[in-house]
Amino acid sequence: MPKRHAVVIKRECVACGSCQKVCPMGAVRVYKGLYACVEDSKCIGCGRCAKECPASVITLEVRHEE
């Protein structure tokens, strides 16, 4: 598993879908027009979504071991 993964602050997401468009793994989707959701198992922590997010509500965080 990559060390880092993208995390969305859902309550502040504007659901524009910019993240969805740039994700190379298809790991981010806008859920029901409400907020972006990251499919953790697909996320490689590249940070493209976080860079693109116009509201800057996506951050890259270190994965916690399960």
Next chain:
Amino acid sequence: MKNKKHWYDYLWIAELVYFSLGFFNILFAWLGLFMFLIPLVMALAGWDKAYCNRYCGRGQLFALLGGRLGLSHWRNIPAWLRSKGFRYGFLLFFMLMFGNMLHTTWLVFSGTENLKQVVTLLWTFKLPWHWAYGGNATPWMVQFAFGFYSVMMTSTVLGILSLLLWKPRSWCVYCPMGTMTQIICQIKHNEETKQAD
């Protein structure tokens, strides 16, 4: 890995065509109604924010200008601009200005006022645009076209300023259509909305 391109990834061209057509003949501004109605119909009909997410030519154009052409500064947008208070307030302001435009159209329709062949930018600056109309269409239809084109131009100018200052699609943060469709989705999917808080 590169994302595969689809036909809808080129809708930014439609946006450019729209503004070009309106430059030569203002009556084409009426076509912009589709850009207002389609997102709302999609949100109401169960496609949620598919318009913003996939089909919005304006968002694509800003992504292209700010990203591919490198015009963005890639700074974070100020927190107040992405706050619910500002987004809802701006939506309300935009609706009021839209109502004002409809009122002007009504005044021309009723014969109280004469047709004004100007494009108003940022609700303030009046640009001469008389070359775009030389026909004999019904005056109120022409007035609406000028008004609607002004709305479209104003949002584009704001979008370009936003992409220069912050990130390519910063306009999407406070786009009234985006706010409106998100509100529709929040009402429709009330339970899931609560999960975000």
